[in-house]
Amino acid sequence: MTITQDDLRYDPDRKLKVVGTTPIKPDGVDKVTGRAKFGADVHLPGMLVGKVLRSPYAHAIIESIDTSAAEALAGVKAVVTRDDFPELPPGEFRNISCNFMAREKAFYDGHAVAAVAATSERIAKKALKLIVVDYQVLPHVIDVMDAIKPDAPILFEDMVTQGMDPARGGPTNIVQRKEFTMGDADAGFAEADIIVERVFDTKPMHQGYIEPQACVANYTEDGQTELWCCTQGHFIYRTRLAAVLKMDISKIRVTQSELGGGFGGKTMFYIEPVAIALSRKANRPVKITLTRNEVLRATGPVAGTHSRIKMGMTKDGKFTAAEAELYFQTGPFTGSAFVNAPQAMFTRYDLQNIRAVGYEVVSNRPKVNAFRAPCVPQVVFGVEGVIDELAKKIGMDPIDLRLRNAAVEGYETIYGATFGPVGFVETLEAAKAHPHYTAPLGANQGRGVATGFWFNRGGETTASLNITPDGTVTLLLGNPDVAGSRVSICMMVAEELGIGVDKVRPIIGDTSTLGFNRVTAGSRVTFSAGIAVVLSARKAIKILCQRAAMMWDVPEDGVVFEDGHVRPASSNVGDFEPLSIADIAKKATETGGPIAGHAEIVAEGAGPGFGCHIVDVEVDKETGAVKIVRYTVVQDAGKAIHPHQVEGQYQGAAAQGIGWALNEEYIYDQDGRMENAGFLDYRIPVASDLPMIDTVIIEVPNPLHPYGLRGVGEVPLVPTMAAIANAIDDAIGIRPRSLPMSPPKVLKLIEEAAEGRDRA
Amino acid sequence: MAKSHVTTTVNGDEYEFLCDTEQTLLDILRDELLLTGTKEGCATGDCGACSVMLDGCLVCACLVLGVEAAGKSIETVEGLAHGDELHPLQQKFLEHNGAQCGICTPGMLIAAKALLEVEPDPSETEIRYWLAGNLCRCTGYDKIIRAVMAAAEEMREVRS
Ligand code: FES
Ligand code: FES
Numbered sequence: 001m002t003i004t005q006d007d008l009r010y011d012p013d014r015k016l017k018v019v020g021t022t023p024i025k026p027d028g029v030d031k032v033t034g035r036a037k038f039g040a041d042v043h044l045p046g047m048l049v050g051k052v053l054r055s056p057y058a059h060a061i062i063e064s065i066d067t068s069a070a071e072a073l074a075g076v077k078a079v080v081t082r083d084d085f086p087e088l089p090p091g092e093f094r095n096i097s098c099n100f101m102a103r104e105k106a107f108y109d110g111h112a113v114a115a116v117a118a119t120s121e122r123i124a125k126k127a128l129k130l131i132v133v134d135y136q137v138l139p140h141v142i143d144v145m146d147a148i149k150p151d152a153p154i155l156f157e158d159m160v161t162q163g164m165d166p167a168r169g170g171p172t173n174i175v176q177r178k179e180f181t182m183g184d185a186d187a188g189f190a191e192a193d194i195i196v197e198r199v200f201d202t203k204p205m206h207q208g209y210i211e212p213q214a215c216v217a218n219y220t221e222d223g224q225t226e227l228w229c230c231t232q233g234h235f236i237y238r239t240r241l242a243a244v245l246k247m248d249i250s251k252i253r254v255t256q257s258e259l260g261g262g263f264g265g266k267t268m269f270y271i272e273p274v275a276i277a278l279s280r281k282a283n284r285p286v287k288i289t290l291t292r293n294e295v296l297r298a299t300g301p302v303a304g305t306h307s308r309i310k311m312g313m314t315k316d317g318k319f320t321a322a323e324a325e326l327y328f329q330t331g332p333f334t335g336s337a338f339v340n341a342p343q344a345m346f347t348r349y350d351l352q353n354i355r356a357v358g359y360e361v362v363s364n365r366p367k368v369n370a371f372r373a374p375c376v377p378q379v380v381f382g383v384e385g386v387i388d389e390l391a392k393k394i395g396m397d398p399i400d401l402r403l404r405n406a407a408v409e410g411y412e413t414i415y416g417a418t419f420g421p422v423g424f425v426e427t428l429e430a431a432k433a434h435p436h437y438t439a440p441l442g443a444n445q446g447r448g449v450a451t452g453f454w455f456n457r458g459g460e461t462t463a464s465l466n467i468t469p470d471g472t473v474t475l476l477l478g479n480p481d482v483a484g485s486r487v488s489i490c491m492m493v494a495e496e497l498g499i500g501v502d503k504v505r506p507i508i509g510d511t512s513t514l515g516f517n518r519v520t521a522g523s524r525v526t527f528s529a530g531i532a533v534v535l536s537a538r539k540a541i542k543i544l545c546q547r548a549a550m551m552w553d554v555p556e557d558g559v560v561f562e563d564g565h566v567r568p569a570s571s572n573v574g575d576f577e578p579l580s581i582a583d584i585a586k587k588a589t590e591t592g593g594p595i596a597g598h599a600e601i602v603a604e605g606a607g608p609g610f611g612c613h614i615v616d617v618e619v620d621k622e623t624g625a626v627k628i629v630r631y632t633v634v635q636d637a638g639k640a641i642h643p644h645q646v647e648g649q650y651q652g653a654a655a656q657g658i659g660w661a662l663n664e665e666y667i668y669d670q671d672g673r674m675e676n677a678g679f680l681d682y683r684i685p686v687a688s689d690l691p692m693i694d695t696v697i698i699e700v701p702n703p704l705h706p707y708g709l710r711g712v713g714e715v716p717l718v719p720t721m722a723a724i725a726n727a728i729d730d731a732i733g734i735r736p737r738s739l740p741m742s743p744p745k746v747l748k749l750i751e752e753a754a755e756g757r758d759r760a
Numbered sequence: 761m762a763k764s765h766v767t768t769t770v771n772g773d774e775y776e777f778l779c780d781t782e783q784t785l786l787d788i789l790r791d792e793l794l795l796t797g798t799k800e801g802c803a804t805g806d807c808g809a810c811s812v813m814l815d816g817c818l819v820c821a822c823l824v825l826g827v828e829a830a831g832k833s834i835e836t837v838e839g840l841a842h843g844d845e846l847h848p849l850q851q852k853f854l855e856h857n858g859a860q861c862g863i864c865t866p867g868m869l870i871a872a873k874a875l876l877e878v879e880p881d882p883s884e885t886e887i888r889y890w891l892a893g894n895l896c897r898c899t900g901y902d903k904i905i906r907a908v909m910a911a912a913e914e915m916r917e918v919r920s
Binding site for chain 1: 860
C-alpha cells in the first residue's frame with residue numbers, strides 16, 4: 001500500500017525528541033562566516049555588467065529610443081529595449097513583461113526603458129547616458145483616491161472595470177471590483193445598538209529587504225539558459241520567464257541563491273528576463289545588480305489603501321454586522337492580491353453578516369508586490385481601530401470584547417471554509433494573562449491591542465530524501481529558505497528517522513532537480529515541505545523495513561521501525577539484534593539498491609493562524625514622536641518545530657509593522673518622482689528605535705499536519721499598525737486613522753485633542 | 761583613465777589590485793578580490809551591510825575609495841574565525857539565531873566586534889545605539905542584541 005498525505009495526521013500522543021528543540025541551523029555557519037552565497041555573490045568567467053536605463057517621468061509616451069551611440073561605445077556588448085521582447089496577448093504575462101521593460105508608455109518614475117551589458121560598470125553607466133529616449137510627458141496620478149476622480153489622468157484608455165455589473169466602460173483607472181458577502185449586512189446593522197463607521201488611509205511602503213535584487217544569466221548558443229538569482233520562487237520564475245521570453249520551460253535552469261530577505265517582494269522578477277536578453281545578444285554571461293535607489297523606485301512596493309469600515313454591535317458587546325469599502329493602489333498593473341483583504345479582514349470574529357467590497361486601482365507608481373499577508377494588514381488597521389472604539393463605547397476591556405466575539409471551531413467563513421480547531425480564543429486568553437497587559441504605564445504612555453488572521457497556504461511541493469551508505473541523510477528541497485525553514489524541515493526528518501538533526505543535510509535544488517514547487521509565500525513552506533519530507537521519510541522507512549526483513553529472511557510485516565532502528569515486531573518473529581539505518585544502508589547494494597523516498601504533492605490542510613499584539617507607546621507631546629516602549633506578540637503556531645525560528649518571525653514582522661506604522665512611506669514630488677529613494681530618507685526601524693520584542697507561542701495543533709504546525713510568517717505583521725494606533729489613542733485621547741503615524745501627523749492630532757475637537 | 765596600483769592587507773594577507781578612481785573599497789573587495797562576505801545593501805553608507813575594519817576603525821566599505829586602502833590593513837567577516845574556531849560573536853549568533861536571512865550578518869558581526877573592543881561590557885542600550893547604523897529587516901534586532909550580549913559576557917569570562 002502506498003502512503004499518501006492523508007495518512008499523515010497529527011498524533012497527539014507521539015513523544016518528540018527533536019521537534020520543539022533549538023538546534024543550530026544547517027545554513028548557520030555559512031551565514032556567520034561570509035561563505036553564504038547571495039544573489040550578488042555569483043561570478044562567472046567573462047561576465048559582463050548589466051545596467052538598466054529608467055524613466056525619469058511618472059507617465060510618458062515613449063516615442064522613440066535611439067541606442068546607436070551606446071552600441072558604438074567600446075566595451076558595450078549588448079543593448080536591449082522593448083523591441084527585444086516578444087509581444088504577448090493581454091493577461092498576466094503581458095503585464096509582467098510590460099513592467100520589466102516599458103512598451104508604448106513609461107508608467108512610473110523608475111520604469112525600465114532600456115538596458116546595456118558592458119565589460120565594466122563604468123562603461124555600462126556611460127552607455128546608459130548615450131541612449132536617447134524621446135518622451136512625450138503625460139499628466140500623472142499617484143494617489144489611489146486621486147486616481148478614481150472623474151478627471152484623473154487615465155493610464156489605459158481601453159480599461160474596463162471588471163466585476164461591475166453591468167461592466168463599466170469608459171475611461172477609468174479601476175481595474176476590478178470584487179464583492180464578498182455573507183448573511184445580510186443590512187439586517188445585521190438593524191439589530192445593532194451601536195454602529196461605528198470610520199475612514200482610514202495607509203501609504204505604500206517597501207518590503208525593505210536588505211539585499212537588492214541581483215542575478216547572473218548565461219544564455220548559450222544552443223538556446224539554453226542558466227540563471228542564478230535571489231528569489232522566493234525559482235520554479236515560478238522559470239515558468240514566467242519561459243512565457244515572457246517564449247522559451248521552453250525545460251531550457252531554463254534557475255538556481256536560487258541564499259535570499260537576503262524578500263517578505264513577498266521577491267516573488268516577482270524585474271531584472272532576470274533583461275539579463276537573459278542581454279546575455280543572448282552578447283553571448284556572454286551578464287550580471288545585473290540593482291542599486292537601492294532602483295529597488296525603491298522600481299520594485300515592491302506594498303499597496304496603499306483607502307478604506308471605509310463600519311461595524312455594528314449590541315450594547316452587551318455582540319457584533320452584529322460588518323461592512324467595508326476598500327480601495328487598493330496596485331501600480332500600473334493588476335496583481336495586488338487585494339481579494340485577500342475582504343476575505344481576511346473580519347475573519348476571526350464570529351460575524352454572520354458581512355459585506356466587503358474591494359476595488360483595485362492603477363496609478364503611476366511601481367507595480368505593487370506581495371508583502372506578508374498581502375493587502376490584509378492595511379485594512380485590519382481600520383477594523384481593529386473600529387473595534388477598539390466599540391469597546392470604549394460600552395466600557396468593555398478590548399480583549400474581552402474580542403473574546404466575546406471570537407470565532408471557534410465550526411465557524412463558517414466568508415471564503416467558504418469552515419474552521420477546524422483554531423487557536424484564537426487561546427491566543428486572546430494568553431494575551432490577557434500576560435503580565436504586559438496589566439503592567440503600569442508611565443506618563444504620556446498608552447497601551448493598545450489588536451489581532452490578526454491569515455489563511456496560511458499549502459500547494460505544490462516536492463522533496464527527495466536519500467539515505468547515504470553510512471546511514472546519514474541528504475535532503476533535496478524545492479523551496480528557497482527565506483528565514484529558517486530548512487532547519488525546521490530537517491528536524492522533522494530527524495524526528496521521523498530517529499537520528500540527530502546534524503545527520504540530515506539539506507540542499508535547495510535548482511529547477512532541474514525536482515518537480516514544480518510553488519513559491520515560498522503565504523506561510524506555506526515549513527507546513528508543506530514538512531508534509532513532503534515526512535512522506536518521503538515514511539516511504540524510506542518502509543523500504544528500510546523491507547530490506548531488514550530481507551536480511552533476516554522474515555515476512556515484511558514481522559518488523560517494525562522504532563527509534564531509528566528496525567526491530568522484530570514480536571518475539572515470535574525471531575531473536576534479532578535491531579538494525580540501525582546505517583546497518584541497513586551498508587547492505588543496500590545486496591538488498592536491492594540505494595534507499596530513498598520522495599514526494600510530489602499538493603499540500604492541503606493548512607490551518608489558519610491568529611495573533612494578538614500588545615504594545616505600549618510613549619508619545620512626545622512636543623514633537624509628536626512615538627516611541628515603542630514595550631511589545632508583545634502572542635500567536636498560535638500550531639506547533640513550533642524550532643521555537644527560535646518562530647520567535648524570529650514574530651519579532652521581525654512586528655518590527656516591520658512598527659516601521660510601517662511610524663515612518664515608512666513613499667514621498668513624491670510634484671512631477672511624480674520618488675523623493676526618498678534611499679535608506680537615509682526611507683527610514684526602516686534601526687536597533688535603537690526598538691525594545692526587545694516579547695513573544696508567546698500558542699500551540700493549538702493543526703490536525704492535518706503530522707506535527708500539528710501552522711504557518712507563522714504572515715500573521716505577525718497583520719495587527720501591528722492597528723495595535724500601535726490603539727496605543728496612541730490611549731496615550732493622547734485621539735485616534736490616528738492615517739499611516740504613517742509620523743511626528744507631524746501625531747502632533748497635529750495632539751493639537752486637535754487639546755482643542756477638544758473630535759475628528760470623527 | 762589609468763588605474764591605480766594598490767597594495768593592501770586583508771585579514772592578514774597582502775593583496776595587490778588595480779583600481780579605477782571611482783571604485784569603492786566595497787567594489788574592490790567583492791568584485792576584484794572576490795571576498796563577497798562583505799555585503800552591499802545601499803552603497804550610500806546607510807545600511808552597514810558593508811561594515812569592515814580599516815586600520816582598526818569601523819567604516820562602511822562603500823564610503824571608502826579603493827585607492828584609500830593603499831598600505832592599510834582591512835578586516836572583513838572572512839577573517840573573524842581562527843582556524844576552525846569561530847569568534848564568540850559568530851558562535852552566539854548561531855546559538856541565538858541572530859542571523860535570519862543572513863545578509864546583514866557580516867556587517868553586524870564586524871560592527872559588534874568593534875564595539876566589544878572599546879566596551880567589553882555594553883548595556884543593551886549601548887548595543888542598540890552602536891548598531892543603529894546596521895539595518896536588519898528580518899529579526900527585529902532582538903536576537904542580534906541578545907547574541908551580542910551573550911558574546912560579550914563570554915569574552916569577559918575568558919579574559920578574567
Ligand atoms: S552598502 Fe555600505 S552602508 Fe550600505
Ligand atoms: S537577518 Fe536578514 S537582514 Fe538581518
